[in-house]
Amino acid sequence: MLSGVLFRRVGEKNTGIQPEFVNQYLLTDVYCHAKSNKYLRRPVVPSIATLVDPAVSMLRIILEVFRTVFLVMISRLPGFGRPIKKISVANTSVLFHNGRALATCESGPPLRFALPSLETIGWFHGRTAENEPRHSSESGFGGTGVKSFMREWTTAHPRVDPVTKELITFHATFVKPFVRCSVVPPTSKSSTERQPIFDAPVPGVESPKMMHDFGVSRNHTVIMDLPLSLDTMNLLRGVPSLSYDSAGKSRFGVFPRHQPDAVQWFETNPCTIFHTANCWDTLLQDTDINAPRASVNLVVCRLTSAAMVFSAGNLPTPEVKPVPPEYAEDEQCRLYYYNFPLSENAGIQYIRHQWALSAVSLEFPSVAPAYSMQEARYVYGCSTGEASYTVALGKAAKIDHLAKFDIRTLIARGVANPPQPVKGCVDTRSVAQVLDSKDPEDPIKLFRMPDGWYAQEPRFVPRAEPQSEDDGWLLTYAFNEAQLDVKGECLPDAVSELWVIDAKSMNEVVARIKLPQRVPYGLHGTWFSEDEINEQKPFERVRAMAQ
Template identity: 45%
Template sequence: MSFFAHTSFWIEAWHDLTIDIAPLISEGRRRSGSLKRPAAPQHYAPTTSIPSPPRPSDVFDYSPSSSSAHLLMDDHDHNQAGPSRPKALASSIPHRPVLSRRRTSRKEYVHPYLSGNFAPVTTECPLTDCLFEGTIPEEFAGSQYVRNGGNPLANSELDRDAHWFDADGMLAGVLFRRTPQGTIQPCFLNRFILTDILLSTPEHSRLPYVPSIATLVNPYTSVFWLMFEIIRTFVLTMLTWLPGLGLKSDQKLRRISVANTSVFWHDGKAMAGCESGPPMRIMLPGLETAGWYTGEDEEEDTNPSQEGKAARKSKSKGFGGGPPIISMLREFTTAHPKIDPRTQELLLYHMCFEPSYLRVSVIPPAKSQQASLPSRSKTLKGKPVRGLKQPKMMHDFGATSTHTIIIDVPLSLDMMNLVRGKPILHYDPTQMSRFGVMPRYEPERVRWFKSFEACCVYHTANSWDDDGNFATSENLTEATRGVNMLGCRLNSATLVYSAGNLLPPSHVLPPPNCPEKCQLYYWRFDLQDSESNSISHEFSLSDVPFEFPTINEEYSMQQARYVYGTSMRDGTFDAGLGKAAKIDALVKVDAETLIRKGKAMWSQGRLKASDSVDTRTVEEILTAQREGVVSPDDPIKIFEMPRGWYAQETTFVPRRGGATRYKDDGWLVCYVFDEATGLQPSTGDVLPGASSELWIIDAKEMRDVVCRVKLPQRVPYGLHGTLFTEEQIASQKPIDPKQVRSWASSVNDADPFSLTSLGSASYSASGKAATSKFKNGKAVYAAFLKDPIRIGAWWIKRNIELLIA
């Protein structure tokens, strides 16, 4: 009895003990001081009026002699808060300052992907009107630009293993709202994606819920520490299933994805993706989290009746299958699905840890839309692909109207690597990169094509059949003579290490006497000769560093003429130790022209696989643009960011009514940040009140910023985004309101011993942190007598977490 009367004392004792032994558990990492409760979160206080924006002519000067966007006037206060949000749109989105579980860290240690504008934000901003300068094109009216990226809510201290690709997913969106006056008003909001991981992470956690990619790839990580991390993740997961906790089904951890990579649209659903799980559905324009999409039949979401349940029993159960743990691993899904613009089919692949290690899915749209689809459309869910000997880290793939192209790089993600004395995530340069080409509905007929050397390809730009058009044949194996693909090829695996602030081992570096390269590459796979799998063409279009490719999606799976991407004046995307890759140039490539020229050079023997068609550097192209000596037919145009400004991935938005076959008539939209005014020069820390902007850039001439939207807060450098059209937002499929997740679903909110509660008022008006729900040991004892099973289960769970979390 006295034991439970002093439960609070024992909890605090465990708490202090685990802090004291943290340096030992973390392999000798030194930590000073005791655990401090988090400071009060940032509060965003909207203003009540919108100042008149300056005229565009006062802000930008686009002189004929310069290709840069020169900012002539920026007198607006970067610390100024934005206007109040529109009541009609934001009434259902309460403003929520999010509790940051960030701890103090050693100032001398700076992780490049956790500092500067990579540093996370701790505020969820509701729909808030934004100031803007310039003209918003009519094509944007009613649409919403949304970008996904990692933003660690917990464990953001800078002295731990961390990787750019680890963090909790956060969506940052700008809604181009139509006003009653017929104008367009941009509104900003951002929200965490409420994944199982985010809602289940203990409030006192010192380490990420799942092992960091930096831990998995680090060759100096001990086997003991790796096994501890894996067992720790398993134990924390099982604790959410502990009998007696009284947790609801959606509060139990079922999937380990952080959904932090991409956003896309399919069949009335907006979704966010990440390789470590299935896509997560989100609702527009409020960016609410609406549950996992596992490929199960629509009735599972929309028909909760007994008849619907009976109907579902006879239908397929999605990508997974099997026991819960096995099903979870089988649901790992690419964050870069492909949508066939003609059939509206969703094409996916799933990497798993059991043979055959790779499976593919083809999901047609709902039956109501299938009447207009080709008769060859069919559903595949988790169909195996042969040819892999171990699980691999895959990020993207290619798809034409007839074939799927799998990219097999020598980057294994295999627990058996530990037995071989290698890290779980291991790059083997002795293995050649391969491409698996298969008919869309017949993965068993895959053909593997070997490249000339090891490389990494994380993003593809486009893929198409030889005829350049959509196939009409029912027999896809006879529909084309060959398939083509454009992608961003890196000649090393350095990025995997540098994004985790790790020194790359010598074996992952480029070949001797070869610099780091990330280039837009072209491949053609010859399908005519069934006896020989040969890559007929394999070369780089340009020496310009090129990543995050985008095209006019209306020409996806056709030979789109123009490809847009990001680049930098100096360096490559394989940033060195202690540095981060930052985008200060946007590139437009006439891919059709360069491919045609490259094929001619290839046939003449003047071009080989490691060569580039255009050998100019970024600086050479920019110098020619500044001096006005660029030919109108130059296949490469570069938009140069003003000094100190850095961009993120762009999305192409086409102009309506264009008559040209290969449209470049449209705009690029992206988030940008001015480090000169937003960061402390001496330390690189973010200044209070620093904010980002959204730019709309003319994609045809690559010179003019037609609109500049000032956001109420900062948007950290992230990953992939897209523009959801007004028609898509209006046509979203309805969901059961119970599916929408909230912070009240947090496991910490149900914890009776919680020191803070994310789902309720975590902070008083004075900003002081709330204390435990139990004020003293007597309260614990009284609660135990009333509900011994629940209080006892929570006591066990919390003490185990205090030891290992």
């Protein structure tokens, strides 16, 4: 389900604003089939718990996979509900590109929906979407052939270049070459329009991996080949399909945006990364003519285990096998900085900087959209007052702090006085110590939710004519858990609010909009501007349950 708040212009000369709550179920193939198949008793697609639970037998997983394939096949027969052509549930993130609002999930292509109604339009394959008046017959994501069904699977976190307006994305699959990338330029009547790139192989990934996010700068793309495998062949080795190797290597593949075959690989200690905050290029002013002339910077939320994956399946984290001392780290999820110097020499490259920026836990990071892919100063995200960040993908996350990091200042401090590589940290203060700070120039600012209130992922919205990068507001859904009963269930009249927080000071709630119903704790959101709403491409119809 998508939930949104439309700020509708009202009054004389449209100078007033009337908030309007909007929500809709996305009519994916799986959802429509589940609603129309009277014989279905449980979900079509197996849950993540089935894939990661060590107690689940190989036979059980094989049967679950075959059941899904069987349901997809018989869905095309009369009397078995709506046909399933794509298995994506489109429930992870949303973005805007080239006149289309898109919902994403990595088990299929993006799904277009309408603004501001949030009604479902159809699957977007890279050139056009279903139900658009001019539907391209040319292949897009996935190409053609038997493997196209799997090759069209697209990351839940594509990036849109704020300057070129290109959509940059990748596709991770179970078959070689395992990772492909696509670059989709905006449509243009210009004869010099750059042609799209679809499914270009990224060499160097040797096995299927769980890849949720990546880094994109103005000139480069960063693929993260981490020791978190997603491989059904693991079952033959006696380990779950989704398995973390705590003694493996983390690999980062950096390549020019339009040349994935020119990838350079960087190796370091094992970790998991589900979300990147920003990525940008730096030209080096080095007197050594043999030194690298450019580098790529990447800021991420780095975890030292795969605990988040098991939490997503509501499962206990398996006991970690003994690891070499150089790999041992405490359980943590921190905002982390990498610097990759680019070289003309073949082989494994070295990482110039790799350390945490703060000991404060952080997840769901973002920057002001206009500053994406360049050296943005501020990163916003979610934190907690607990000792470690235990937010779970797909599970209710108790976010009691929102955070703002001045990463430019923190990186400068780290470069001037480098922490220990890999395990080091620039600012070692706890959440309580940061909250106690009276320094107006503190590079870390926290907004603490009132007791019993919890937030969701914040998104930055700039002022109409901003005077600085942080001149704007953070929007977040907020919920008071005093509206839960003794069993932890929501009361029938439970409602959420949309809070508007001053992003510059991080201490003032500018507005609180009471909504007519509760917005469940969810994953990612975004802000769609008035211009984007008005610039949407035409469509002939929306999806409906009765078709």
